[in-house]
Amino acid sequence: MAATDGPPVVKLGPEDAMAGLVLSTEARWNQTEEDWRIFLRDGVVFGIRTGVLLVATAALLPYSGNNAWVSMVLVTSGHRRRGLATRLVGACLDTARRNGLTSWLDATADGVAVYGPLGFTPTMQLRRLKLAKPSQAPAPAPPAATLDALRARDRRATGFDRSALLTAFAGRSGSRIAATRGAMALIRDGRTARHIGPLFADNAAEALALVHAIARSETGPLLIDAVAPQAAFLEGLTASGWTIERPFQRMRLGPASAGAEEMPFAVAGPEFG
């Protein structure tokens, strides 16, 4: 089928949050309805329907400094390999180009095959890790840090101002910002597991100490998207019961913006960067 054939690409609205969640749940992703609402409110989400059924999506979330994150590229299993993802990411890229934005994404192995031909090139690698059962009897939570402190540290590490995103995360009932010595992280609810990230620290030992303190205070499964070049951190996680679930390849299309002053230990999530 030619790339332009088939049902049209449409722009989705807030009323599509649940239909989006059905797609991310089919892919066994961890997003919640609240996550979908961030993309639908602060970004542009494109979709393809057959009849009333939403069968494919892709989102573009603008960040500061002419950057944007592409994510939620999902095609229901019965509609794959018909060019739907290519068309939807193409719609995101048209929007990015019109607005002079550099596009970034964190790709699954299947996603890399779609994004390479569209011009994305690899930057760094991430690893999604899971801790199935953190603690027997939860210990007290590590000390809290302020949203302002997290926003400032996030800006240093990413080069983006992500105040809107971090404020939305921090405002959820299950969220907390934890800090020990030179390390700081946000913990939020997910569909199947709580998610740690972003996580910043002065060194790997402090990053690990904070993750261990968080894990001791949690009772359910945890996920973290670790930055692969932080090798000592990754090794420390796998040595303490965390298992690697999958790699993600960070990719970029457009000029790199300067501004990142420190490397995070874990990102906010592949869908947010």
Ligand SMILES: CC(C)(COP(=O)(O)OP(=O)(O)OC[C@H]1O[C@@H](n2cnc3c(N)ncnc32)[C@H](O)[C@@H]1OP(=O)(O)O)[C@@H](O)C(=O)NCCC(=O)NCCS
């Ligand atoms: C990855 C995904 C979005 C691709 O959607 P799609 O509509 O099937 O992709 P397209 O039809 O546009 O594929 C374009 C090209 O990418 C490559 N490609 C797509 N899926 C592939 C796969 N599973 N394995 C190898 N190559 C693949 C092929 O070269 C394909 O062209 P071809 O079919 O002519 O050979 C879909 O498989 C999916 O939803 N997977 C689960 C969620 C996911 O991983 N999303 C990506 C997040 S980064």
